[in-house]
Amino acid sequence: MRTQHGTGHTKRTAARVWAALAAAGALALTACGGGGGDGGGTGGSTPSGQQGAHTVELPKLTGEKLEVAAVWTGPEQANFTKVLKEFEKRTGASVTFVPAQDPIVTFLGTKVAGGQPPDVALLPQVGALTAAVRNKWAQPAGPEARAQLEKNYAPGWRKLGAVDGTQYGVYYKAANKSLVWYNAKAFEAAGVKPPATWKDFLSVADTLSASGTAPVSVAGADGWTLTDWFENVYLSQAGPEQYDRLARHEIKWTDDSVKQALTTLGQLFARKDFLAGGPSGALATEFPKSVTQTFTGGDRPAAAMVFEGDFVAVNIAQTKAKVGEDALVFPFPAVGAKPPVVSGGDVAVALKPGRGAQALLTFLASADAAAVQAREGGFVSPNKAVDPAAYPNDIQRGIAKALIAAGDDFRFDMSDQAPAAFGGTPGTGEWKALQDFLANPSDVAGIQERLEAEAAKAFGN
Structure with missing residues (x-):
C-alpha cells in the first residue's frame, strides 16, 4: 500500500508547521478569558459556507434518500x-x-453482499x-x-484519494496526529513546562509522578x-x-x-507509575475515557497528559x-x-452510482461542508479554502493553519496505509x-x- 504523497520531509517545513502551532499555543496561554479560548465564537468574521456564502452549487435532489456510513460515534458523529x-437543506x-464497525472493509463487504451498500462511506484508512x-x-x-478537489486541495491530498491514477476519494477530514494535550493546572501544580525532546518528556513525567499525578493517560x-505512539517515535528516530x-x-x-523505536517507547510503557492505572489500567482504557480522565479532577486528574490528534478537542x-485555558x-x-x-484522515468515497452520491461527494470536497463541522x-x-475563522479557538486555528502550511510535506499514518488485516483490525495484527507490548x-x-x-501475511510477502 504505497502512499502517493510528497517525500520532502524537510527541517524547514517541519519547523514552519510547528512554529504555527507554537504560536497558537502562545496565544492560548496569553488569551485566557478572551475570544480565542472559550470554545465559542469565530473571531468576528463569517466562516465560509455560513449565512448563504456558498462556494459550491448543488443540484436539487427532492425526495432522494441517501445513506452515509462511517465509524464515527458520539460527538464526532453528532457534529x-x-x-x-446542511446538505439536506440545500x-x-x-x-x-x-x-459502521471496524474493520470498515468487512462491514461494507457485508452490505455489498446483501445488495445494500451505503451511497457514500468515509474510510479511515488508505x-x-x-x-x-x-x-x-x-x-x-x-x-x-x-473540480472542488483541484480548487481546494494540495496535490498530496488528492493523490491519497486516487488509486492507479483515478480519483475516487475526497479527504474530508484530516488529523494532526503528533500532538500531546495537557492539563494546565496539573502542569502548574507540578511546576513543569511542555517538553521539546523525548528526554525532557521523560523528565517531566518523572516530576509529575513524584508530585502525585500519573503523567500519561494511554488508551490501550x-x-x-x-x-x-509507535509511528511518532519511529518517524522522529528512524527518519522519513x-x-x-x-x-x-x-x-x-x-x-x-x-x-530502537520499541525500546524507546518502552521507556514510557515500562514505568507503571507513568501510566494512569498502570499497564493493566491503560489496556482497559478506551480513547474517549483517556481524554476525559485527563481533564477532570482539577489539578489532580487521573493523568496530566494524553497523546492523540487534534480531534481530542x-x-x-x-x-x-x-x-x-485548562x-x-x-x-x-x-x-x-x-x-x-x-497525519491521518477520513476519505469519502461513493459506493453507488447516481447524482445523489456524487453531489454529496462534491459537497464534502467544498469549503461549505468543512466550515459547518470546523466551528464545532x-x-x-485539509481543504485550504476553509476560512480559519470557522475554527472555534486559537489552538484549533493554529492546528488547521499548520496542516495547510505543510502542503505535501507530511507522513501519513503508517498503519492506515497497511492492509486492514495488519493495520486496521481490532484484536489482531x-x-x-x-497491546501485548x-x-x-x-x-x-x-x-x-x-x-x-x-x-x-497481510502484505503477501
Missing part, C-alpha cells in the same frame, strides 16, 4: 450529522447516517480505499467533485492509539525514508530501527475544561533530530501486537517477530 443536515435530499476499489465497490469521483484498549520503507513493508519489522468538550497542547517531542509530523471543534480539514514492554524481540509474521 458530522450537522453537515448532512438539496432537498434525505440523508441517514449509518454507524488501505480501505484501495480495497474498495480492488473489490469494485467504489465509483470514480465525478467532474464536479474533481484501542489498539490504533498505540500504533500512533525508513518510515516510508517500513510502511510499504520493504524492510522487515525485525529491523534494528524497529527495535471533541472529547475535551465533554468535560468542563476549556481548550486554550487544556493546552504541545508537539510530540523530538526523539531524533526533528519532531515528527504524522475537534475537526481539521499491529493493534494486538502493540504495552502489557510486557521488555519483550521487544518477541513483539518484533510477531509484527513481522503478521505483516508478511
Whole structure:
C-alpha cells in the first residue's frame, strides 16, 4: 500500500508547521478569558459556507434518500450529522447516517453482499480505499467533485484519494496526529513546562509522578492509539525514508530501527507509575475515557497528559475544561533530530452510482461542508479554502493553519496505509501486537517477530 504523497520531509517545513502551532499555543496561554479560548465564537468574521456564502452549487435532489456510513460515534458523529443536515437543506435530499464497525472493509463487504451498500462511506484508512476499489465497490469521483478537489486541495491530498491514477476519494477530514494535550493546572501544580525532546518528556513525567499525578493517560484498549505512539517515535528516530520503507513493508519489522523505536517507547510503557492505572489500567482504557480522565479532577486528574490528534478537542468538550485555558497542547517531542509530523484522515468515497452520491461527494470536497463541522471543534480539514475563522479557538486555528502550511510535506499514518488485516483490525495484527507490548514492554524481540509474521501475511510477502 504505497502512499502517493510528497517525500520532502524537510527541517524547514517541519519547523514552519510547528512554529504555527507554537504560536497558537502562545496565544492560548496569553488569551485566557478572551475570544480565542472559550470554545465559542469565530473571531468576528463569517466562516465560509455560513449565512448563504456558498462556494459550491448543488443540484436539487427532492425526495432522494441517501445513506452515509462511517465509524464515527458520539460527538464526532453528532457534529458530522450537522453537515448532512446542511446538505439536506440545500438539496432537498434525505440523508441517514449509518454507524459502521471496524474493520470498515468487512462491514461494507457485508452490505455489498446483501445488495445494500451505503451511497457514500468515509474510510479511515488508505488501505480501505484501495480495497474498495480492488473489490469494485467504489465509483470514480465525478467532474464536479474533481473540480472542488483541484480548487481546494494540495496535490498530496488528492493523490491519497486516487488509486492507479483515478480519483475516487475526497479527504474530508484530516488529523494532526503528533500532538500531546495537557492539563494546565496539573502542569502548574507540578511546576513543569511542555517538553521539546523525548528526554525532557521523560523528565517531566518523572516530576509529575513524584508530585502525585500519573503523567500519561494511554488508551490501550484501542489498539490504533498505540500504533500512533509507535509511528511518532519511529518517524522522529528512524527518519522519513525508513518510515516510508517500513510502511510499504520493504524492510522487515525485525529491523534494528524497529527495535530502537520499541525500546524507546518502552521507556514510557515500562514505568507503571507513568501510566494512569498502570499497564493493566491503560489496556482497559478506551480513547474517549483517556481524554476525559485527563481533564477532570482539577489539578489532580487521573493523568496530566494524553497523546492523540487534534480531534481530542471533541472529547475535551465533554468535560468542563476549556481548550486554550485548562487544556493546552504541545508537539510530540523530538526523539531524533526533528519532531515528527504524522497525519491521518477520513476519505469519502461513493459506493453507488447516481447524482445523489456524487453531489454529496462534491459537497464534502467544498469549503461549505468543512466550515459547518470546523466551528464545532475537534475537526481539521485539509481543504485550504476553509476560512480559519470557522475554527472555534486559537489552538484549533493554529492546528488547521499548520496542516495547510505543510502542503505535501507530511507522513501519513503508517498503519492506515497497511492492509486492514495488519493495520486496521481490532484484536489482531499491529493493534494486538502493540497491546501485548504495552502489557510486557521488555519483550521487544518477541513483539518484533510477531509484527513481522503478521505483516508478511497481510502484505503477501
